[in-house]
Amino acid sequence: MKIAVASGKGGTGKTTVSLNLALSLENVQLLDCDVEEPNCNLFLDHELEKVRDVQVQVPVISKERCDLCMKCVDACRFNALAKLLKSVMFFPKLCHGCGACSLVCPLGAIHEEGRSIGIIERSASSSSGTELYQGLLSIGEPMASPIIHALKTYIDDTRTVIIDSPPGLACPAISAITGTDYCVLVTEPTPFGLHDLSLAVELLKELHIPYGVVINRYGIGDERVDRYCSENNIPVLMKIPNELKIAELYSQGIPFVLKMPQWKANFLDMFSQIQKLTGRC
Incomplete structure (x- = not known):
């Protein structure tokens, strides 16, 4: 199963959800498709190895x-x-x-040659069973989608795949989400969070990809995101509270399921919900 974790805006906690979900499961691939600023490995702290360059074909004119x-x-x-x-x-x-x-x-008078725009890197953990692939767009390059397409060629269909999507709803995010079995939309209970969540929902309707919502920093805002999900029959998969311990662990680069084992059970429950919603249980 391929699960994308996305959001209508940056800073909602996509990487937090992606990492903690991946670390709660076994035999997982984690793809960091936020290729302009990949940060999953900052929390995993694995040794990265370069897999290959990513090139686009450009014209050479005689x-x-x-x-x-x-x-x-x-x-x-x-x-x-x-x-x-x-x-x-x-x-x-x-x-x-x-x-x-x-x-x-x-x-x-025109032939094409390859021009490198970034790289693919890989790391793996024997202890957690998590295999990470990340794309890294070269500084100054404007197009992230070719890196994301190249990154997704390493998907192993025999494993559970978690895709940490780029923020927003532009071409890079669409490239990451397309072809997945389910999308987890991470939002926060604020007016901005609700506005961008509603835009993300419309996108996923167009892509015909089933989705559910994780409300991060629950308790800082109001109930409008809850009401929106209820009125539109959108499953709320999890609510992560605005808790000091979680914030402290994040600031130290530690996924909170590693220090708060009760949350591992919560992420396993969320995964079971997704399996039921997609008919894969």
Whole structure:
């Protein structure tokens, strides 16, 4: 089973839920798809090893063959190509690697080469049985989705897979969530939390992925998130209280199920709920 942990906004506790859920289960893969700033391994403190570079295909234009017909420029939807007086200028960080420019070139003046935009790293724990894969987008690179797509090729379908999604609802988050069996939406009981939760719910309806809600820092706000979930028949899978001990452990980089074993049972119960909701029990 593949379970995505997502949110409509950053800072709600996605990584907290992802890590503690993974550490409560056995034989688990954890994918940190927040590739702009992966942080799961800060709490696991495993030795990371590089698996491979991630490349996108970008055009290389032969000045000798190019006659400045502009067909490649017109075909590029992302404005990665621009015609100058005597050449075509290429902006590599705008390129999405779609290959349209090389297809429309009538003179065969364009071929593609790989350009590295980040890496995939792996770590594993013999004690917890948790295998971590994380993507790391190179500094200054604007596109996270190719890293996420590459990261998801390492999914082992024989294991339970927890996907820590990027924050928000843009292309990176959609890339992480797509193809999963269930999505856990982490929110907080505040007006901002409710607003972004409602947007995330609409996205998951469009993706036809079943979902439930974890309310983190429960007790700091009001009951509007509870009412919203009740009125829309959205299962509330867990409520994590705004408790000092949990915050202290987080600040020390310690997943709280390791020091508060009663919470391991709570996460196991949540996993059982997800199995029932997806018909996998």
